[in-house]
Amino acid sequence: MSLNILGHNYIGGQRSGEGDLHLHSIDATSGAIFEIPFVTATEKEVAAAVHAAEKAYPAFRATTSEQRAAFLDAIADEIDTLGDDFLAAVSRETALPATPRLAGERGRTSGQMRLFAKVLRRGDFYGARIDTALPERKPMARPDIRQYKIGVGPVAVFGASNFPLAFSVAGGDTAAALAAGCPVVFKAHTGHLVTSEIVADAIERAIKKTGMPAGTFNMIYGDRVGAQLVKSAAIQAVGFTGSLRGGRALCDMAAARPQPIPVFAEMSSINPIILMSEALKVRGDAIAKDLAGSVTMGCGQLCTSPGLLLGVKSPELTAFIEKLSAAFGGAVPATMLNSGGLSHYNSGVARLTQLPGVKVIATGGSSYTQAVPHLFKAEASLLFSKEAPLEEEVFGPSTVIVELESREQLIDFAANMHGQLTATLQAEIGDLQGNQDLIALLEQKAGRLLLNGYPTGVEVCDAMVHGGPYPATSDARGTSVGTLAIERFLRPVCYQNYPDAMLPVPLKNANPLGITRLVDGELTRATLG
């Protein structure tokens, strides 16, 4: 590989590799080890990275929204220039195909940065609110009060394994935090170290190009540096994508700090798909084919992979299960992101296989080194057992189909299921009539409701919610995809009785940013007297 990899931590614009512990990049397909050592951050280096972020915060938060927008645009440009050798390196570490997958993800990552730049220029993230003075009010005058939102402070971000670009170093959490004016300390995922370094370099170039303070972005390597990072006093919020166990451990640490801080962890979801009879009648073939594609997409290594398929017993459902089995039979084994992932997946498959009431009804080939797609069929009673064995995520290309006895049983399950990132209906108009109660229940349980689509493929846009009740995430009030993600890292502050000259720019009378503000109860872009 011709890429220039140093393997040192990124601290305040400098590189530092003082530790003795090394990590190595691994070829996900062959298992071969990349020779260059990645130096695990020492306790001192973790503290230094946090300190660098803390030191950068006053200057970084003082940048204008336009300056931060230009910075995000510059990151996007740098990412776009990462070429085929970069994609090859990412592919080598993750076994994800360079095209179209990683090329697409690169565009998604730069596009995400540019979308947050737009948010910064639009200015509604400021949430500007102005209540003008009412000096004549009785019995007491009302002072002038003006509110806007500022970044909470340095943010720790943990990258995900499954999106080495879009949910990693320059991913959604980093973009949202930087947009909010929060310096970032990023914990590189051990599954794509070379990738992380190349992207961190791109961010560093953008920092220099746009004159952002050193320490706006920092990155540390290591298996066990996360706990120290989350416990560091200067860190004010955490973004995480990964397992329920890992996410919950961070939440518990953050809650136990002298100053508790919020953790936005996106963790575990089985993304139920409800198959309705009219839809199966009209489009059963297409649904079977598309669903098998959605379950095996990216080797099933997606947070929104459909892990549970539900339908009420009917001749259409019986026919559909046969079609779906056939579609699964046509699927093929694929290499997972890393050997740990494969071993987890195989454990999950074994757990389901051994569960009374569950049987394997189709597999896509066989392999010892790759993940084999599995289609399970489970008895409906398992949906209602206390251990909820069908609601435990199996991260990989498998899914479970369940024939329910009745619509009542479906409603009963929907009312009691765990929190989800998504809930999908495959339904024709006729199916929807009389199922408003079901939709209302799904709304209480999921962050995103889909009709006649597949949850894999998460659009990055203003309206997206990639979140949901626990255990889908640790805080249902956030989203980790889409522009609302910035809200997680903002807090409101208000000024009372300050003269115009001393007010933050978004709150000045002249509305120099031309943003929409809530003035005396009305949304307006007007200037003030």
Added chain:
Amino acid sequence: MSLNILGHNYIGGQRSGEGDLHLHSIDATSGAIFEIPFVTATEKEVAAAVHAAEKAYPAFRATTSEQRAAFLDAIADEIDTLGDDFLAAVSRETALPATPRLAGERGRTSGQMRLFAKVLRRGDFYGARIDTALPERKPMARPDIRQYKIGVGPVAVFGASNFPLAFSVAGGDTAAALAAGCPVVFKAHTGHLVTSEIVADAIERAIKKTGMPAGTFNMIYGDRVGAQLVKSAAIQAVGFTGSLRGGRALCDMAAARPQPIPVFAEMSSINPIILMSEALKVRGDAIAKDLAGSVTMGCGQLCTSPGLLLGVKSPELTAFIEKLSAAFGGAVPATMLNSGGLSHYNSGVARLTQLPGVKVIATGGSSYTQAVPHLFKAEASLLFSKEAPLEEEVFGPSTVIVELESREQLIDFAANMHGQLTATLQAEIGDLQGNQDLIALLEQKAGRLLLNGYPTGVEVCDAMVHGGPYPATSDARGTSVGTLAIERFLRPVCYQNYPDAMLPVPLKNANPLGITRLVDGELTRATLG
């Protein structure tokens, strides 16, 4: 007292008093005990109250924003009709004067309900966002995605002692939760039981009048029912106003649940006031008088009471301290909300009195049964000692003034002080020049920045922030006063590819509510094609 008090818990529109443990209302001034027992909720009754809220949630959240607005207006009307005998009862339990204080607080409480009704009618709380479909987009079509916000589910609210109306049964947290469509289980404060019952009755009448589901509001009595309430699985968020110890305990419980939930606890703040030399020169007399009034207002039992006064050594400051001492000498002892409060206050005063480097420079009279106003002077070094003894809240009519050596020392303290609800500058234009860095630091440490005002007196409006970094609150991203408070109890959800007929009303093409929505990146009230 002619008021009809039953002393039973409010569970799903019924009254229930099955327990053996009783609480009694106490006359705050005389210590006399009100004869009627208030029956502590049993474990079964706490569970029943939570269950009632859970049961009410689907119907309550399905109400339109207009229906909920009418409900809040009805509560406001009921509160306004509570007359002089009510105010006398509140005054008896709290020692707060019926007029103007409690009459004003009654108006503030009903006004708060009406303000949230306005928010519901305005509809911006929905945060409606629409990204329309782009069927021709390459390489992949974009589906139609629409986001809005819904209530998180049943909310537990803990009333504060110091605002028996505005921060209690029908107070800000209750108003915000009900506005969000979240049923409430309220834990009545033991310091104003009769008050709580009368206000709960008012809410119950409004529920019946506007046809809200039984269980929309529930209230339980008890000293130790809070832990069970917070640990109840159906509860999805907690609002609390009170002590740091109490608030932190709830946070820890909530974080340790199988499903962690957010706690919005407003806890502890010393509300520093920085006195600048020009201001002292021009208005020293008035500031001394007003500040003594602010510190002793409501017997200092306000979250925003100024507990720390800071100025850089100067002849003006020396003169000011004399004026302030004189003003404190004119203050008089006052009865606190309850004997526990007095005992805490006296402990706090004793702690400061015994602290090396602190001396009492003025007191307002003397008393064994009432709180005596205290003005302390402390050495600047105490601001920088690790234990931060001057940053520990003393809830009552006392404050500490500190003469700093230099502006640098002031900046140093501001950079390191704890999180605050408020930070105030007394400053003339000349004082402000060159102090932008100080203001930027205060913004990082507080929820509300005041200029030439006093933090006591928190306006209920759109722009208010009554929040701030820990330990002022447990989550700086929330406010417990003002309309932004509703955000704490909302979460986003999105619909992908749903037909117009099946979409929630705020997201329909025709924009039937006429609300402002973010459509394809633009804020607009327009309808869609």
